Amino acid sequence: MVDVILGLQWGDEGKGKIVDYFAKDYDVVARFQGGPNAGHTLYVQDKKVVLHQIPSGIFHEHKINLIGNGVVLDPVTLAREYKSVEQFGLDPSKNLYISDRTHLILPTHRALDKANELAKGNEKIGSTLKGIGPAYMDKTGRNGLRVGDLLDKTFTTQYIKLRMKHQRLLDNFNFQEDITSWEEDFFEAVEFLKKLKIVHGEYFINEHIQQGKKVLAEGAQGSMLDVDFGTFPFVTSSSTISAGVCSGLGIAPQKIKEVLGVTKAYCTRVGSGPFPTELHDDTGELIRKTGSEFGATTGRPRRCGWMDLVALKYACMINGVTKIVMTKADILDVLDELQVCYAYRVNETETQQVPYQMQRSQPEPLYKSFDGWKQPSDTIKSYDALPEKMKTYIQYLNDYLNVPLKYISNGPGRDQLITH
Ligand code: GDP
Ligand code: IMO
Ligand code: MG
Numbered sequence: 428m429v430d431v432i433l434g435l436q437w438g439d440e441g442k443g444k445i446v447d448y449f450a451k452d453y454d455v456v457a458r459f460q461g462g463p464n465a466g467h468t469l470y471v472q473d474k475k476v477v478l479h480q481i482p483s484g485i486f487h488e489h490k491i492n493l494i495g496n497g498v499v500l501d502p503v504t505l506a507r508e509y510k511s512v513e514q515f516g517l518d519p520s521k522n523l524y525i526s527d528r529t530h531l532i533l534p535t536h537r538a539l540d541k542a543n544e545l546a547k548g549n550e551k552i553g554s555t556l557k558g559i560g561p562a563y564m565d566k567t568g569r570n571g572l573r574v575g576d577l578l579d580k581t582f583t584t585q586y587i588k589l590r591m592k593h594q595r596l597l598d599n600f601n602f603q604e605d606i607t608s609w610e611e612d613f614f615e616a617v618e619f620l621k622k623l624k625i626v627h628g629e630y631f632i633n634e635h636i637q638q639g640k641k642v643l644a645e646g647a648q649g650s651m652l653d654v655d656f657g658t659f660p661f662v663t664s665s666s667t668i669s670a671g672v673c674s675g676l677g678i679a680p681q682k683i684k685e686v687l688g689v690t691k692a693y694c695t696r697v698g699s700g701p702f703p704t705e706l707h708d709d710t711g712e713l714i715r716k717t718g719s720e721f722g723a724t725t726g727r728p729r730r731c732g733w734m735d736l737v738a739l740k741y742a743c744m745i746n747g748v749t750k751i752v753m754t755k756a757d758i759l760d761v762l763d764e765l766q767v768c769y770a771y772r773v774n775e776t777e778t779q780q781v782p783y784q785m786q787r788s789q790p791e792p793l794y795k796s797f798d799g800w801k802q803p804s805d806t807i808k809s810y811d812a813l814p815e816k817m818k819t820y821i822q823y824l825n826d827y828l829n830v831p832l833k834y835i836s837n838g839p840g841r842d843q844l845i846t847h
Contacts, residue, residue, distance in 0.1 A: 428636065429678055430685040431669050432752075433646025435742040437696035439722070439729065440689040441754035441836060443467025446483035446645045448844055449687075454640035455491040456484025457632065459675030460665040461647030462499035462532060462562065464555040466723025470840055471515055477723045480505045482645050485512055485519060491635070492519075496528035496628050497665065497675020499562040500574060501537075502616035503609075509619075525620070526628025527575030533586070534609035535593035536561040542600035552661055553698025555724050563664035565589070577621050629677025636682055644672045650688075650742035651696075658785045661700025669746040688748035688830075690739055692756040692820075693765075695729040697722045701785040703792045704732035704768045718758040733766045733794065736827050741781045743830050751828065754836040756817060757843075762799040765820065768792035769827065797823070805838040810847045821847070 432449065434440040447469040450456050463479040470476070471486045478485070480500060482492040494500060512519050536558030543560065544551045554560060565571035570589060576582050636642060646667055651657045653667040665671065669686050673679065693714055696702045706714070711731045714720065720729035742748070759765055770777050771790030782788040800814035807813055813821075813835070825832045835845045 428684050429642040429644055429672065429682045430687065431644045431646065431672050431683060432687045432689060433644075433667065433669065433746065434649030435688040435690045435739055435746070435748070435751075436649045436694055436735075437651045437702070438647075438649040439466070439695055439697070440649060440691050441752075442646060442689050443469050443478060443483045444836065444839060444841075445687070445689050445752050445754070445834075445844075446643065447471075447486065448841055449643060450484035450487045450490055452641065453484070453490065453643040455493060455632065455635050455642045456482040457493040457495050457642060457644050457676055458482045458498050458647065459495045459644050460497040460667060460671045461663065462559050463501045463504040463557045464559045464663060464724060465647035467645075467647070468723050468839070474515075476511065479508060479724060481508050481512065481519070481523065484643065484645075485523065486515065486517065488517060488522065490522060492523050493628060493632060493676075494523075494525045494529055495632075495676040496526040497671060498526075499530045499532050499559060499566070499665075500525070501532040501557065502620045503612045504557075506616040506619045520623065524624045524626050524628070524631060525574055526631075527573065527578075527625050528628060529574045530562055530566045530571045531574060531576075532558040532562045533572070533589065533593070534606050534613050535590055535597065536565070537609065538597055538602060538604065538606050539593060541604075542597055542602040546600055551699060553700070555698075557724075560664045561593075574620070574625055577617055578625065632676050632678060636678065642678075644676065646671075650745060651738055653745075656741075656745050658700050661698065661786070685749045686747050687750050687752055688743060688746055689752045689754060690734075691754050692734065692759050693718075694732045694735050695720050696732075697725070697727050697729050701789075702730055702732060703738075703771060703785070703790045704735045705730050706732045710762070713761065714758060717761055718755055733768055733792070734824070735768045735792065736824065737768060737771055737779055737790075738781055740779070740828055743828055748830050750833040751824075751830050752834040752836060753821070753824070753832055756835050757803070757805040757837040760800065760802065760804050763801065764799055765797050766794040767797065767820075767823065769795050795823070805843065807837060807845065810835070810845055813845070
């Protein structure tokens with residue numbers, strides 16, 4: 428049996444905290460897509476940790492953590508992160524597994540990401556520059572190298588061949604940066620990676636499922652960054668939705684039971700692209716400051732805005748969300764009033780559908796206002812004890828989306844989660 432936790436907005440919904448919270452109820456935690464563009468924050472022994480490549484179940488010693496075939500893996504980030512986990516007195520070599528079909532991010536993928544973005548100028552995606560797009564292009568273009576290739580004696584030859592192909596592209600971009608040190612780090616990290624548990628991920632996970640073990644699939648990014656259904660072209664390069672779990676791990680759709688969708692109580696986005704409910708005023712600034720809305724991977728300020736129910740309902744539909752987790756409700760404690768977008772106006776017409784091309788159609792958000800609850804909520808332990816005005820807000824979202832808003836997270840800590 429497989430349950431899924433994934434983001435319903437533009438990423439950074441708090442997936443890391445939620446996966447860490449629920450990991451205790453599962454035997455295996457598996458990442459199925461994305462790569463080091465992800466930054467999942469957890470608090471362990473009151474210390475903040477940000478994971479980019481390793482699944483967020485790694486701090487539960489007896490849980491298996493699998494990096495699935497749908498992920499793109501940068502060995503350098505992995506090695507660095509592995510060492511940071513060791514600093515908590517843990518030994519990830521015992522419970523971290525990597526699929527041999529996982530594609531590798533090479534130093535030249537990172538260089539190509541940078542060159543591509545520079546060439547786009549004003550139209551840049553705002554990529555994290557971790558090499559995600561070029562690595563997935565080599566996967567679908569059938570050129571990429573995979574973790575399993577590291578174990579083959581031809582690896583270096585294959586690497587050099589692909590590197591030369593990349594160099595020609597970089598020359599076209601007139602990319603001048605010296606990446607020698609990136610390559611040194613890469614080959615050092617590759618030696619480290621080769622010593623880890625490399626498995627046939629699809630057999631590995633299906634054997635666990637057959638034995639009755641419980642699997643939790645951990646999404647990265649968010650549904651509005653999905654390569655098919657997000658705000659294309661301002662998206663990432665992987666399938667971030669529940670369908671991606673099947674192809675990203677090698678499991679059949681009927682094995683998936685619950686799909687827990689994570690949303691913030693408001694909305695944020697990093698990088699470029701449309702964001703209808705974005706706030707450019709003092710309220711946006713207040714949310715950014717109160718919510719510490721700065722990227723966990725790049726440190727960039729996150730764009731902040733109101734909850735967008737049109738986009739959220741769309742994400743619930745695409746993913747088949749069975750339960751919603753709402754995070755960062757506590758950040759709204761300071762506001763006098765909050766707004767929720769219930770429809771868009773596009774070309775003088777009101778609609779509750781996400782347009783095909785959001786950038787071009789420039790939807791105008793239509794809002795419903797709610798009174799702020801103006802009281803601290805971060806120490807509350809039960810749904811009943813939440814401020815009445817927060818409950819009114821939650822009930823409206825619940826009714827609009829027609830999916831139970833089952834969990835309310837009211838702080839970054841492991842214990843700050845209320846069940847409804
Ligand atoms: P992810 O990428 O979805 O895992 O999210 P990030 O880790 O990038 O960003 C979420 C941020 O919000 C992190 O700093 C979390 O520690 C923090 N966070 C998560 N849930 C809550 C919450 O309910 N309240 C508050 N105040 N912070 C939260
Ligand atoms: P987590 O898992 C927020 C955004 C980037 C950029 C676009 C493409 O922490 O929620 P890419 O590097 O994938 O080519 O960037 O996607 N992006 C994220 N935004 N959270 C993330 O991950 C993101 N991963 C990528 O900012 O706009
Ligand atoms: Mg993040």
